[in-house]
Amino acid sequence: xxxxxxxxxxxxxxxxxxxxxxxxxxxxxxxxxxxxxxxxxxxxxxxxxxxxxxxxxxxxxxxxxxxxxxxxxxxxxxxxxxxxxxxxxxxxxxxxxxxxxxxxxxxxxxxxxxxxxxxxxxxxxxxxxxxxxxxxxxxxxxxxxxxxxxxxxxxxxxxxxxxxxxxxxxxxxxxxxxxxxxxxxxxxxxxxxxxxxxxxxxxxxxxxxxxxxxxxxxxxxxxxxxxxxxxxxxxxxxxxxxxxxxxxxxxxxxxxxxxxxxxxxxxxxxxxxxxxxxxxxxxxxxxxxxxxxxxxxxxxxxxxxxxxxxxxxxxxxxxxxxxxxxxxxxxxxxxxxxxxxxxxxxxxxxxxxxxxxxxxxxxxxxxxxxxxxxxxxxxxxxxxxxxxxxxxxxxxxxxxxxxxxxxxxxxxxxxxxxxxxxxxxxxxxxxxxxxxxxxxxxxxxxxxxxxxxxxxxxxxxxxxxxxxxxxxxxxxxxxxxx
Ligand code: HEM
Numbered sequence: 029x030x031x032x033x034x035x036x037x038x039x040x041x042x043x044x045x046x047x048x049x050x051x052x053x054x055x056x057x058x059x060x061x062x063x064x065x066x067x068x069x070x071x072x073x074x075x076x077x078x079x080x081x082x083x084x085x086x087x088x089x090x091x092x093x094x095x096x097x098x099x100x101x102x103x104x105x106x107x108x109x110x111x112x113x114x115x116x117x118x119x120x121x122x123x124x125x126x127x128x129x130x131x132x133x134x135x136x137x138x139x140x141x142x143x144x145x146x147x148x149x150x151x152x153x154x155x156x157x158x159x160x161x162x163x164x165x166x167x168x169x170x171x172x173x174x175x176x177x178x179x180x181x182x183x184x185x186x187x188x189x190x191x192x193x194x195x196x197x198x199x200x201x202x203x204x205x206x207x208x209x210x211x212x213x214x215x216x217x218x219x220x221x222x223x224x225x226x227x228x229x230x231x232x233x234x235x236x237x238x239x240x241x242x243x244x245x246x247x248x249x250x251x252x253x254x255x256x257x258x259x260x261x262x263x264x265x266x267x268x269x270x271x272x273x274x275x276x277x278x279x280x281x282x283x284x285x286x287x288x289x290x291x292x293x294x295x296x297x298x299x300x301x302x303x304x305x306x307x308x309x310x311x312x313x314x315x316x317x318x319x320x321x322x323x324x325x326x327x328x329x330x331x332x333x334x335x336x337x338x339x340x341x342x343x344x345x346x347x348x349x350x351x352x353x354x355x356x357x358x359x360x361x362x363x364x365x366x367x368x369x370x371x372x373x374x375x376x377x378x379x380x381x382x383x384x385x386x387x388x389x390x391x392x393x394x395x396x397x398x399x400x401x402x403x404x405x406x407x408x409x410x411x412x413x414x415x416x417x418x419x420x421x422x423x424x425x426x427x428x429x430x431x432x433x434x435x436x437x438x439x440x441x442x443x444x445x446x447x448x449x450x451x452x453x454x455x456x457x458x459x460x461x462x463x464x465x466x467x468x469x470x471x472x473x474x475x476x477x478x479x480x481x482x483x484x485x486x487x488x489x490x491x492x493x494x495x496x497x498x499x500x501x502x503x504x505x506x507x508x509x510x
Contacts, residue, residue: 043073049490051488080381304398338468359376475508476505
C-alpha cells in the first residue's frame with residue numbers, strides 16, 4: 029500500500045531489466061509519461077524505485093545516512109577493483125574523511141601545475157600517435173581519448189614516475205582491473221571467472237606498485253613533490269590512526285578509476301560534437317586567438333577562465349552525455365516521499381537519474397539540441413538557472429559541509445552531472461581543468477568534421493557501467509597547419 033506504481037512487465041525476476049538496460053534515458057522518459065516522476069521497476073529481481081526531476085534528485089542524493097546507503101550497492105563491484113578498507117569497503121564516515129584527504133591535493137595551486145603537464149601530454153600524444161601521421165585522416169576517436177585521459181590523469185595526479193609505467197605494464201593491468209567494472213559483476217563479482225581472476229591479480233599487482241613507491245619515498249625521506257600520494261601518506265584519521273600504506277595504494281587506484289571512464293567518455297563526446305559542428309570548433313580557435321593572443325602562448329590555468337566558450341563546451345556536453353545515468357542507493361527504513369502519499373519500503377533500491385531533468389524542456393529550451401552558447405546569459409536557449417542567476421556571477425546555492433568541504437545541497441539545480449550531497453564528486457574541478465585543457469590544445473592542432481553520411485553524432489553504448497559513444501565513432505581530422 030502507498031508504494032509508487034510498478035512498471036508493467038511479463039516475467040517476475042527479469043522484470044524491466046532488458047528495456048532499462050538497452051536505453052536507460054528512454055526507459056525513464058517513457059515511464060515518467062505513464063506513471064509520473066516516481067515509479068518502481070524490477071531490475072534483476074530487485075524493486076527499484078526511480079524518482080526523477082529536481083525533487084527526486086534531492087530526495088535521493090540528499091537522503092539521510094539512516095535512510096539510504098550507497099556502499100551496500102556499489103561495494104560488490106568496487107571492492108575487488110579498488111581493494112579493501114577504502115571508499116565503499118568501510119563505513120560512510122570513513123569515506124567522508126578519505127574524500128577530505130583526497131580533496132586537499134586538488135587545490136588551485138595544484139591545478140596551476142597540472143595545466144602545463146596536461147597540455148604537454150596532449151601535444152606529444154598527437155605527435156607520436158601513428159593514426160595522426162600526415163595532413164588528414166579518419167580515426168575512431170574513443171580509444172585515442174581513453175589514452176589521452178589516462179596519460180594526463182596519471183601524470184597530473186600520480187606523478188611522472190607512475191605515468192611512465194603506463195607506457196610499460198600499468199596500462200594492461202588497469203585494463204584488467206577495468207574488466208571488473210562490468211554490469212554482470214553486480215551478480216557475478218565473486219565468481220572464479222577468467223576476467224575476475226585477472227582483475228584480482230591486477231589489483232594485487234597495482235597495489236604493490238603503489239606500496240613499493242610509498243616505501244621508497246618514505247625511505248628517501250622525501251619532502252619534495254606535495255602530490256596526492258604525499259598528502260595521503262601524511263594524513264591521519266580523526267581517531268588518531270595514520271592512513272595505512274595499503275589504504276593509500278587503494279585510494280590511488282580509486283582516484284584514477286573514478287576519473288578515467290567519466291572523463292574519457294566526456295572527451296570523446298566533445299570531439300564527436302565538434303566534428304558535427306565544425307563552425308563551433310572554428311569559434312573555439314578564434315576565441316583563443318582573440319583572448320590569449322595570435323601567437324597562442326603555452327596554456328596556463330588562468331587562461332582557462334578567459335575562454336568561456338571552451339568552458340561551455342564541457343558543460344553542454346555533460347548536460348546531454350552525463351556518463352553516469354543511474355545513481356543508486358539501498359533503502360534502509362521506510363521513506364515517505366514529501367508531498368505525495370508514497371512511502372518507499374526498506375527492501376527497495378532508489379535510483380536517481382539527474383540526466384532526466386538535464387534534458388527536460390521545462391528547464392532547457394530545445395533540450396536535445398547541443399548548443400554550448402545556451403550557457404550565455406542572454407541566449408534565447410539559456411536555461412532558467414542561467415537566465416535568473418544573480419549578476420555577480422555564481423549561481424546561488426545552499427552549501428552543506430559533509431565533512432570533506434562545502435558541497436552544493438543540490439536542490440536548486442536540474443543540472444547535476446557530478447551528483448549532490450555526501451557522495452558528490454570531488455573530481456569536478458580536476459575534470460574541468462583536464463577536459464578544458466584537452467579541448468583547447470586539440471583545437472590548436474586540428475579541424476574535425478563528420479565522416480560522409482554521418483548526421484549528428486553516433487548513439488550511446490549503455491552496456492558498461494558508464495555510458496559512452498558506440499564504437500567505432502569515426503571522425504575526419506585535418507591538421508590546421510596542413
Ligand atoms: C562521485 C561524476 C570525474 C572522483 C561522483 C558522482 C558522480 C560523478 C555523478 C556521484 C556518485 C553517487 O552519488 O553515487 C563524475 C563526472 C566526471 C567525474 C561526470 C568527469 C566528467 C571524477 C574525477 C575524479 C572523481 C576526475 C577523481 C579525481 C570521484 C569520487 C567520488 C565521485 C572520489 C565520490 C564517491 C562517493 O562519495 O560515493 N562523480 N565524476 N570523479 N567522483 Fe566523480
